[in-house]
Amino acid sequence: MTQPVLSGVAIDLTHAGLSYRGHDVPALRRAGVPEPVILAAVKDLLQAGIDADAEALRARLASPGAGQAMEYQEAAAQAAAALTAPGSATADAYPMLAATVGIDIDPETGAPAVDVLGVARAVAAASARWLTAGAAIRKARLTGKAAVAAAATPEAAQAARVEIIWPTF
Numbered sequence: 001m002t003q004p005v006l007s008g009v010a011i012d013l014t015h016a017g018l019s020y021r022g023h024d025v026p027a028l029r030r031a032g033v034p035e036p037v038i039l040a041a042v043k044d045l046l047q048a049g050i051d052a053d054a055e056a057l058r059a060r061l062a063s064p065g066a067g068q069a070m071e072y073q074e075a076a077a078q079a080a081a082a083l084t085a086p087g088s089a090t091a092d093a094y095p096m097l098a099a100t101v102g103i104d105i106d107p108e109t110g111a112p113a114v115d116v117l118g119v120a121r122a123v124a125a126a127s128a129r130w131l132t133a134g135a136a137i138r139k140a141r142l143t144g145k146a147a148v149a150a151a152a153t154p155e156a157a158q159a160a161r162v163e164i165i166w167p168t169f
Contacts, residue, residue: 006154013041025154035153042154046161047145054141057166061133071096072130079123082116089116097123136167 010022015037020028028038058064062072075096082089082097091098097119105111106118113119147160 011041046148050144075123076127079120082120140166
């Protein structure tokens with residue numbers, strides 16, 4: 001079970017012109033902050049944590065970064081095209097695939113790919129694995145966020161957060 005949100009977890013919020021920085025839920029309650037305001041702040045904090053956990057899990061499977069994601073998408077698109085029309089699978093036609101000939105492992109041979117089609121097979125296999133993993137992470141993240149959003153109290157929101165079942169890889 002994770003650290004209870006009710007005690008010891010710093011929450012920052014502003015209410016009725018007053019700023020509360022680094023307060024935990026009991027302190028906010030003692031200060032007279034209305035429960036709906038506390039609940040909204042707790043939900044925001046928990047949902048941000050869920051997103052961060054999902055991103056950390058994704059980062060264990062794929063290199064982070066927008067440019068890296070674009071590279072993966074382009075390589076997957078080139079792999080699909082090359083496998084659909086193998087006769088056109090040349091280095092000039094598919095430069096992203098050509099870049100890793102001799103590096104990517106062709107799943108048909110278990111050895112480094114010797115041509116663009118071998119890389120295309122490797123990329124397609126990796127893409128399929130990513131889709132399975134990404135879908136599992138997405139399901140856990142969005143199911144957890146929905147449960148937190150539906151909670152009626154900070155305690156229920158924390159319980160929903162703790163109950164998320166993340167996929168293991």
